[in-house]
Amino acid sequence: MEGNGDTRDFKALRRAATKLSLLTDDIRSRMLADMADAFERNIGRIRQANDEDMAAAKADGIGDALLHRLRLDEAKLAGAIEGVRTVASLACPVGRVRERRLLDEGLVLEKVTYPIGVIGMIFEARPDALIQIVSLAIKSANGIILKGGREAMRTNAMLVRIIQETLDGAPFLMLLESHDDVDAMLRMEGDVDLIIPRGSNAFVRYVMDHTHIPVMGHADGICSVYVDRSADIGLAVKVATDSKVQYPAACNAAETILVHCDVAQRVLPLLKASLDGYGVLIHADERSMAILGDVDGVVPALEDDFHTEYLSLEVALKVVDSLDEAIAHIACHGSHHTDAIITKDEEARRRFFDEVDSADVFCNCSTRFADGFRFGLGAEVGISTSKLHARGPVGLDGLTTTKWLLIGSGQTVAEYSGPSARRFIHEDLPL
Amino acid sequence: MEGNGDTRDFKALRRAATKLSLLTDDIRSRMLADMADAFERNIGRIRQANDEDMAAAKADGIGDALLHRLRLDEAKLAGAIEGVRTVASLACPVGRVRERRLLDEGLVLEKVTYPIGVIGMIFEARPDALIQIVSLAIKSANGIILKGGREAMRTNAMLVRIIQETLDGAPFLMLLESHDDVDAMLRMEGDVDLIIPRGSNAFVRYVMDHTHIPVMGHADGICSVYVDRSADIGLAVKVATDSKVQYPAACNAAETILVHCDVAQRVLPLLKASLDGYGVLIHADERSMAILGDVDGVVPALEDDFHTEYLSLEVALKVVDSLDEAIAHIACHGSHHTDAIITKDEEARRRFFDEVDSADVFCNCSTRFADGFRFGLGAEVGISTSKLHARGPVGLDGLTTTKWLLIGSGQTVAEYSGPSARRFIHEDLPL
Numbered sequence: 001m002e003g004n005g006d007t008r009d010f011k012a013l014r015r016a017a018t019k020l021s022l023l024t025d026d027i028r029s030r031m032l033a034d035m036a037d038a039f040e041r042n043i044g045r046i047r048q049a050n051d052e053d054m055a056a057a058k059a060d061g062i063g064d065a066l067l068h069r070l071r072l073d074e075a076k077l078a079g080a081i082e083g084v085r086t087v088a089s090l091a092c093p094v095g096r097v098r099e100r101r102l103l104d105e106g107l108v109l110e111k112v113t114y115p116i117g118v119i120g121m122i123f124e125a126r127p128d129a130l131i132q133i134v135s136l137a138i139k140s141a142n143g144i145i146l147k148g149g150r151e152a153m154r155t156n157a158m159l160v161r162i163i164q165e166t167l168d169g170a171p172f173l174m175l176l177e178s179h180d181d182v183d184a185m186l187r188m189e190g191d192v193d194l195i196i197p198r199g200s201n202a203f204v205r206y207v208m209d210h211t212h213i214p215v216m217g218h219a220d221g222i223c224s225v226y227v228d229r230s231a232d233i234g235l236a237v238k239v240a241t242d243s244k245v246q247y248p249a250a251c252n253a254a255e256t257i258l259v260h261c262d263v264a265q266r267v268l269p270l271l272k273a274s275l276d277g278y279g280v281l282i283h284a285d286e287r288s289m290a291i292l293g294d295v296d297g298v299v300p301a302l303e304d305d306f307h308t309e310y311l312s313l314e315v316a317l318k319v320v321d322s323l324d325e326a327i328a329h330i331a332c333h334g335s336h337h338t339d340a341i342i343t344k345d346e347e348a349r350r351r352f353f354d355e356v357d358s359a360d361v362f363c364n365c366s367t368r369f370a371d372g373f374r375f376g377l378g379a380e381v382g383i384s385t386s387k388l389h390a391r392g393p394v395g396l397d398g399l400t401t402t403k404w405l406l407i408g409s410g411q412t413v414a415e416y417s418g419p420s421a422r423r424f425i426h427e428d429l430p431l
Numbered sequence: 432m433e434g435n436g437d438t439r440d441f442k443a444l445r446r447a448a449t450k451l452s453l454l455t456d457d458i459r460s461r462m463l464a465d466m467a468d469a470f471e472r473n474i475g476r477i478r479q480a481n482d483e484d485m486a487a488a489k490a491d492g493i494g495d496a497l498l499h500r501l502r503l504d505e506a507k508l509a510g511a512i513e514g515v516r517t518v519a520s521l522a523c524p525v526g527r528v529r530e531r532r533l534l535d536e537g538l539v540l541e542k543v544t545y546p547i548g549v550i551g552m553i554f555e556a557r558p559d560a561l562i563q564i565v566s567l568a569i570k571s572a573n574g575i576i577l578k579g580g581r582e583a584m585r586t587n588a589m590l591v592r593i594i595q596e597t598l599d600g601a602p603f604l605m606l607l608e609s610h611d612d613v614d615a616m617l618r619m620e621g622d623v624d625l626i627i628p629r630g631s632n633a634f635v636r637y638v639m640d641h642t643h644i645p646v647m648g649h650a651d652g653i654c655s656v657y658v659d660r661s662a663d664i665g666l667a668v669k670v671a672t673d674s675k676v677q678y679p680a681a682c683n684a685a686e687t688i689l690v691h692c693d694v695a696q697r698v699l700p701l702l703k704a705s706l707d708g709y710g711v712l713i714h715a716d717e718r719s720m721a722i723l724g725d726v727d728g729v730v731p732a733l734e735d736d737f738h739t740e741y742l743s744l745e746v747a748l749k750v751v752d753s754l755d756e757a758i759a760h761i762a763c764h765g766s767h768h769t770d771a772i773i774t775k776d777e778e779a780r781r782r783f784f785d786e787v788d789s790a791d792v793f794c795n796c797s798t799r800f801a802d803g804f805r806f807g808l809g810a811e812v813g814i815s816t817s818k819l820h821a822r823g824p825v826g827l828d829g830l831t832t833t834k835w836l837l838i839g840s841g842q843t844v845a846e847y848s849g850p851s852a853r854r855f856i857h858e859d860l861p862l
Contacts, residue, residue, distance in 0.1 A: 022785060101807050107796060109806060116818050117788065193818055205643075212639065214819045235841040242843030353836050354453060357548065365538060365839025374847070375540055375835065376532050376857035387547050387624055387832040388645045388820040401818040404806065405784050408796025410666040412673030416805070426807035 008184055010145075010191035014118050016171035017143025021115045025092035028138055031167055032088035035138075036081045038166040039131070039159075043077060049158035050127065057151045065249070069126045070151050080128040083379055087135040090378045093396035094141050100429040104422065106409035108429070113400040117193040118143040120185050121381065122207070124198055125149025130156050132379050134163060134173065140399040145185055145192065147176040186211035198382050216389060216398070218382030220309050221251035221337035223367045226326040226352070227267055228343035229260040235364060236263075236342040237270045242366040243340065245278040249311050251383060252338045252360075252370040256306060256316045258326045261287070264319045268292055271317075280313045287319035306333045323348050327355045334358065336385045338370040359385055359392035439615055441576075441622035445549050447602035448574025452546045456523035459569055462598055463519035466569075467512045469597040470562070470590075474508060480589035481558065488582045496680065500557045501582050511559040514810055518566040521809045524827035525572050531860040535853065537840035539860070544831040548624040549574040551616050552812065553638070555629055556580025561587050563810050565594060565604065571830040576616055576623065578607040617642035629813050647820060647829070649813030651740050652682035652768035654798045657757040657783070658698055659774035660691040666795060667694075667773040668701045673797040674771065676709040680742050682814060683769050683791075683801040687737060687747045689757045692718070695750045699723055702748075711744045718750035737764045754779050758786050765789065767816045769801040790816055790823035 020028070039046065050072040057070055072080075099111040119142050123129045130148055137144035148156040160175045176182055185192055189212045196216045197207040204217045225243050227236040243254035259267050268291045275282060276297055283301040284292055292298050305316040306329070320326045330339050338360035341352040349363045360370040370393060372380025377395030384390050390398030416422050451459070470477065481503040488501055503511075530542040550573050554560045561579055568575035579587040591606045607613055616623055620643045627647045628638040635648045656674050658667040674685035690698050699722045706713060707728055714732040715723055723729050736747040737760070751757045761770050769791035772783040780794045791801040801824060803811025808826030815821045821829030847853050 018786065103800070103805065103807065107800075111823075114788075208643065212636075214817065216819070232841070238843060239839075239841060242845050246844045246848070349838070353834070354545075355449065357545075358834065360835045360837065362837040363839065365837055365842040366844050368844035369534070369538075369837055369839075369842070370835070374534065374844070374855065376534065376855065386645065388647070391833055392542075392835040402822055403784070403789065404791045404801070404823040406791065406793040406796055406800055407780070408670075408794065408800075410663070410670060411796040411800070412669060413677045413797050413799035413805070414673050417677070424805065424807065 008181060010118070010174075010185070010188045012171065013143045013145065013174050014191055017115070017118050017141070020138070020143065020172045021094070021141040023141070025095075028141060029088040031138055032084050032135055034166050035135075035163055036084040036088070038162050039077065039081050039084070042162050043074065045162070046072065046077060046155065046158055047074070049154040053127075053152055053154045056154075060151075062151060066125060066151065069124070070149075070155075072127045072155055076128055080131040083132055084135045087132075087139050087379055087396075090139065090396060093139065093400050097431050098402060100431055102425050102427040102429055103406070104411065104416075104425050107411050108407050110405045111402050112405055113397075114403050115141040116399055116401050118145065118191065119399065120145040120147075120192050120195040120213070122147045122182065122195070122197045122199070123149070125151040127152045127155040127159060129198075130159050133381060134159075136379055136381055136396060136399060137173075140396050142399055143172045143174075145174045145176060147182050147185075153177070183210070186213065189213050196381055216382075216384055216394070217386055218384060218394075220335060221253070221383070221385075222256065222307065222309050222333060222335040223252055223254045223338045223340075223370075224256040224258055224326075224330050224334055225254045225340045225342065225367060226258040226320075226323075226330070227260060227263060228323060228326075228341055228345060228348050229262040230345040230348065231260075231263060231267075231342040232344060232364075233263065233266055233270065236267060237274045239340070239342055239364065239366050240271060241274045241278070243368055244275065244280060244315050245313065246366065246368045248313050250368065251309075252367050253311070254315065254340075254367050255308065255310055256318065256329075256333065258318050258320050258329060259288070260323075260326070261319050261321050264288070264291055268317075268319075272297070275315065278313060280315055283314065283316045285316075285318040288317045291319075309335075323351060327352065330356055330358070337383065338362065338367045340365065340367050359383065439612060441549070441605075441616070441619045443602065444574045444576065444605050445622055448546070448549050448572070451569070451574065451603045452525070452572040454572070456525075459523075459572060460519040462569055463515050463566055465597050466566075466594055467515040467519070469593050470508065470512050470515070473593050474505065476593070477503065477508060477586065477589055478505070480585040484558075484583055484585045487585075491582075493582060497556060497582065500555070501580075501586075503558045503586055507559050511562040514563055515566045518563075518570050518810055518827075521570065521827060524570065524831050528862050529833060531862055533856050533858040533860055534837070535842065535847075535856050538842050539838050541836045542833050543836055544828075545834050546572040547830055547832050549576065549622065550830065551576040551578075551623050551626045551644070553578045553613065553626070553628045553630070554580070556582040558583045558586040558590060560629075561590050564812060567810055567812055567827060567830060568604075571827050573830055574603045574605075576605045576607060578613050578616075584608070614641070617644065620644050627812055647813075647815055647825070648817055649815060649825075651766060652684070652814070652816075653687065653738065653740050653764060653766040654683055654685045654769045654771075654801075655687040655689055655757075655761050655765055656685045656771045656773065656798060657689040657751075657754075657761070658691060658694060659754060659757075659772055659776060659779050660693040661776040661779065662691075662694060662698075662773040663775060663795075664694065664697055664701065667698060668705045670771070670773055670795065670797050671702060672705045672709070674799055675706065675711060675746050676744065677797065677799045679744050681799065682740075683798050684742070685746065685771075685798050686739065686741055687749065687760075687764065689749050689751050689760060690719070691754075691757070692750050692752055695719070695722055699748075699750075703728070706746065709744060711746055714745065714747045716747075716749040719748045722750075740766075754782060758783065761787055761789070768814065769793065769798045771796065771798050790814065
């Protein structure tokens, strides 16, 4: 067993990542299967390490929500292990030919997917995230540097130890332990190709401000559901409710509901009744307030409410005069994550899709569908609100780059220049 | 005619970009045709503005290379105008469905290309670059902020004036005039989506250090040609020479030639004779020096030579013991731009392609083919050595992002959760 000795030997990590990339997909998928088996054989050790983390967290007076995320019980572990096997079964994301073009006789260009190289992933105190991230890294043949939440330290170390025991030391994998290690990583331009920080906007900004390595930000979400004048009212209430309550702590949960004035009288009382069933507090603008009245579960919205990511059972509610006003509201207050329109009007849907500048734009379904698993990506490292590279749920594809490969037979550019230049054929070939 | 009044009204620019994106591709292509016609009608005004720039540059004692780039004569202008028409004729890059998946009955997901939004482009003193960049921006339906080289100020202003006269003020286009304007743009996070700085590495780094807007860096190039032991010697000499001399000031020109020791005795004298024909100065390592002797046109290489982008008729030459040494040399000294192998050995080619981590990796053809036009992209805004988003020559595709569009019929995530969860179908549909 090699291990990766110095946890800060980034150059050795890159060499190991290159070796990983030169294996076949079959071998990498076999590694994932072995890893899944090893987790199953070692449930006892994992549970014990997690119990220690839980005990320490309780002793530190950590809140219930975080404890819930930290806890890796047998059900969660079984789900994570099933996830490893799902990732193993996905199509290989590297070596895919995206374009193939005949430039001239005997001169063929291909654009082919390759691993990015070495990815630094900073994530929160959910040890099952580590399992998912390592699976995606192995499948996409990237080296991976992990920094998990401090609270999950013992669980993460045990998971990594089991992976190392199973995969010949797993030298393509590095677990950082301290903030100093993270700062060292942020300085490793040239050795680390991409940083993916999960966490608050402030944290993502800190990372961006302290590195020249590209950062793929996985942002918080201020998502909206807009109920159009032509919406099916029952459908609107059902979908808006699900968007808010199905898992309010998620970044794709709705924080704002906008309702067209023509249907507000009908929608709002039904929506209020539906949200009441889950104990949702409504921050209502003046016009919604006028319809709903000054009743339990409704408070007047302040301007800040429309910029707030509650991540809890609270929602901002506003009556708008038009589709245009809804689109303008989302442009001004949203976070370009996920926004939905509820409408039967095809023209309204088309305008909403074209004009709302968000990673995910939905019609007649819950914002909570914005998720790598639900999208059929197999798994995700997070949701990107950046417009570059990967946007929306980021699965294996987002962990690849491309190379242009050109095979010739002695061609020079001089032959294609000047008065008697050869002309290019530029014919797209079948993929 | 509207114009865009305040040259720093970035919000008005975004509104205009959105309007541009809502037009059809036919209309945008018609705009390009009108623009090409207008340039042809106004050749006199353009030439006069360019003459003034040239006179001012000469008075300032500007060097010949820059004067050459600055000069927009009738031939260059005709080429640029033809380029506008070529861009107009390309397939529309937005609205393309990249993925389409049935998540469940009545729940269809699409990944569709959209314009990025507003792009800030900082480019050098070549006024024909402005014409190409504006063409690409209009075709891809992006708003564009331009800052050209100071020396081309009058020519650029005239080109923009003609575009504004032709395209109802072209409010999706903004020409910045001062460095203060550039600094203002770098602060406009949220209003500007992407900055593309062309120029030196130091300049690109300055831009990255002074903005939170994503930057797509178009880097300098230290490109290598490796002559393998199994190379066709004549082909190797021809391709290596073209890679160096066809346009030495380009970023895709070769700066280093690596030769396998088994063929060095045969290759080096022929290579020297070929390069002599163009007056190339060879910086030879010790082993090449021993073969070539201490003759005219050959000087001993210093370590720095292998890290130098000459951009002129100079080249570094090194004898290597193996393919592995060549790959390692390129990893250590190259700039991940364009590298070529000359070989008849399919296994050597495959290893070079898989292990050389560059945007463009070629076999048996010149590094100078790394270019958007030669690749069949129609045109390019530059060559990216970043691994994220666009890599290699960046054409229209690199100016697009994607949205995930999901159309449902009232689905909630609650239905797909828990013990009696519906299962997703996740069937890829034809594009």
